[in-house]
Amino acid sequence: MKLKETVEKQLRESRQPYMNMKLLCTRMPSFQKYQIRACLNELEREGKVYFSKESGYALCSRLGIVSGTVVKVAGKFGFAQLDDEEGTQVFIPGRFLMGAMAGEKVLLKTRPSRTGQSLEGEVLHVTPDPDGGYIGVLHQAGQSCWVVLDSMPKTDIQVRPSSVGTAKDGDKVMVKLAVRGKSHFSHVAEVVTVFGDSKKAKNCCDAILVENKVKLDFDEATLQEAAAVGERGVDPADFAGREDLRDWCIFTIDSKETKDIDDAISFRQVEGGFELGVHIADVSHYVKRGSALDAEAFERGTSVYYANAVVPMLPVELSNGVCSLNPDEDRLALSCICKMAPSGEILGYRIAKTVIRSCKKCAYSEVNALLDGTATPEVEAAYAQVKETLLQMGAFGKVLEARRFGRGAMNIESMEAKIVIDENGDPVDILVRDRGDSEKMIEEFMLTANEAVARFGREKQLPFVYRVHEDPDPERLEVLQGIVKAFGHPYLKIKAGAPSKVLADVLDVTRGKPEQILIHKMVLRSMAKAKYAETPLGHYSLSLHDYTHFTSPIRRYPDLSIHRILTDYLDGVPAEEIKKRYGEFVKEAALQSTNREIGAMLAERSCDDAYKAQYMERFVGQELDGIISGVASYGFYVQLPNTAEGLVRLATIENTDFELSEDGTKLVEERTGRTLRIGDPVRVKVRAVNVSLGQVDFDLAK
Structure with missing residues (x-):
């Protein structure tokens, strides 16, 4: 034993x-x-x-002791989330926190709270974070130093003055606990990293990346392997055993700034329909299992994109070099070539190891102009070689989109921001990204390839990494049904097990109406989170039985994993050997990729919030129009047309007694009957910003 x-x-x-x-x-x-x-x-x-x-x-x-994680410390109290299936929240009075820090694992004794509304707990044991680093803002007054942590903004932690070094009052820093007391006020911290002025979003982003364990630098072994790959380049000896597609009309479509191009397309009319080729950089040829490059990619899981920067999953020798499908250069690829019916149905497909040569790097903005007939003569001339193909592709992209929505895929509208940064690293504008026909067309082509590859993996019973999206939460669907009904829409089929077509119809019927923001937000809240899994559980919001991520191996590890498995299969490795090689690997890759994706998304969102807050400094004292985007017991959130969001605290509104409704969609003032509902237009005044926390505070304009 x-x-x-x-x-x-x-x-x-x-x-x-x-x-x-x-x-x-x-x-x-x-x-x-x-x-x-x-x-x-x-x-x-x-x-x-x-x-x-x-x-x-x-x-x-x-002993009746339970384990959990401290998720919030707010001065005189805190909350922990238990390690049970429900993720039960436990309220912890300050005197029972035992100095536990946000994010730390704890053992608790729990009992029903005095109000009977939730559990109350007492911390018995704290397991310190092995990394032990906390991000916050340093403050100095005379000989006193303390840090206000981002995760605990209402709690001051003493800082040992001798550790401050070059750090100044107001700098963003990382600290570690040098002395651990039985309360937060008896902890003593030391400064270990100084990021710079906390009013600069760039410095705050550096700290956010470190806090979310995003590696900024590659280790020496990885860099050496990458240098060797870059020096060797694309060797003609690697073409053996590959289909030579260099005489095909293959090209890429990306933004003008893109340097890591991992997908190219081809399209032509054939008997009975069309042939769509999606050609993806064969990163697995260069990133071998067991190599330093592979270990690094597995650990990172994904590239991280924020503002105008990227933290790549792979070194530039690969991401911008031999693996990037640059025009007029031979490249190794994995191609998914689909026979498509005019209706958009996949009639057949094949997956092949190929060598390709992109004939042109197309730009989304210019392709959009070609598709909508607004292209200049210069653009028309530059695209003469591929124009007819692009026009055919544009028309077929609309067929695929209509087919997707027709089968019940959901079309949740959201605004994505593009933050414009100047040469000093400061935000000078926030623009809303416009998705034109070419962006939508490429999305449809990638979805088609991902569906075909997932079907291949399932039918061949290969160990695989699928992209899955499970059914919505039944309780949240019940709340959604009540809200939809309150607006007069007879959607009584919103219940557990409802197909995605039901929710897609709800989205469509409310589109363009005053309740759109509220309904779309509530539909989103009801959704499970998409993740990676080793079993084909289907993708609810896309209304697909088969789906995976195959098309971005430069920036996502799941895609790289699938390429490696497909390559072995195409090379004739027996199915039993493939199962032996990858049976456990796909479970590990799915879990790691999901976790790293969550970390990357949190980091990206926090970084963008910091830049938006710094940009909004110029509007302090000004009145602006916005839409209520969220409500809580303490106030309501307002989103501006440029996507920046801020909070109006109820405490700042005089002579009011708003309370949060039971369904969590509006604030209601019982005395007057006045309501503040998600989706309502409001006018606000910018009160203050906190770049370090990525927060904007509004007042309700009078």
Whole structure:
């Protein structure tokens, strides 16, 4: 029996809940004391064992102790989320926090709260974060130094003055706890990294990336491998065993600034329909399993894009070099070539290892002009070689889009911001990205390839990494149904198990109406989060049984994983050997990729919020029009036309007594009947900004 299982068995079967080290060693003579102690420490970190100096060790389950993570510390109280299936929230009075920091694992004793509304807890043990770094803003007054952490903005942590170095008052810093007390006020921290003025979004973004464990630099072994790949380049010897498609009309469409081009397309009319080719950079040829490049890509999971910057998953020698499908250069690819019916149905497909040569790098803006007939003579001339193909593709892209919405795929409208940065790294404008016909067309082509590849993986029973989106939460659907009904829409089929077509119809019938923002937001809230999985669970919002991510191996590890598996299959590796090689790998890759995607999204969103807050500084004191985008018991959020969002706190509105409605969609003033509902237009005045926290505060304009 393994050590961990033996320890747990001893603690579970002992007459008394607690056992000391001496007794455990006596009962387990096959193991050394240091082995048992290390095992107990690990079980303690996992939240399975509790240690008392007076009594010894006990299984948490025997003592009614539960494990969780502190998710919020707000001065005199905090909240923890339990490690149960429901993610139960526990309120912790300040005197029972035991100095636990936001994000730390804790063991808790829980009881019903005095109000009976939720659980109340007491922290018994804190497992410090092994990295132990906290981001915040340094403050200095005379000989005193303290830091206000981003994750705990209402709690000051003392800072050892001797550690401050070159840091100045107001700088964004990372600190570590040098002395850990039994309360937050008895902790003592040391500054370990200085990022610079916290009123500059660029500095705050550097801190955000570190906090979200986004690696900014590649290690030496990875760089050496990348340099060797770049130096060798695309070798004609690598063309062996590949279909030569260099005489095909293949080209790329991206933004003008794009340097990591991982997808190209071809399109032609054939008997009975069309042939759509989606040709993806064969990154797996250069990033071999077990290499330093692969370990680095697995750890990162994804590239991170924010403002005008990118933290790449792979070094530039690959992402912008041999793996980028640059025009007039031979490149290795994995091609998904689909036979398409005029109706948009996939009639057949094949996947092949290929060598391609893009004939042109097209720009979205210029292709849009060609498609809508507004192109200048210069653009017309520059695109003469591919214009007719582009026009055919544009028409077929609309067929695919109509087919997608026809089968019930959801069309949730959202605004994506483009933040314009000057040469000093400061934001000078926020623009709303406009998705033209060419962007939509490429999206449809990529969706088609991803569907075909996922179908291939499922039909061949290959170990695979699928992109899945499970059914919506039944309770949230019930709330959504009530809201939709309140607006007079008879959508009573909104219930557990409802097909995506039902929610797609709800989105369409409210589009362009005053309730659109509210209904679309509530539909989004009801959705499960998309993730990666080793089983083909389907994609709810796309209304597809088969779906994966195949088309971006330069910037996403799941795509790279699939390329590696497909390559082995195409090279004739037996199915049983493929299962042996990748059976466990796909589970690990799916979980890691999901977790890193979540971290990247949080980092990207926080970075954009910091830049938006800095941009909004110029509007302090000015009145602006916006739309209520969210409501809470303490206030309501307002989104401006440029996508910047801010909070109006109820405490700043005189002579009012607004309360949050039961369905969480509006604030209601009982005395007057006045309501503030998601989607309502409002006029606000910019009160203040906090670049460090990415926050904007508004006042309701009078």
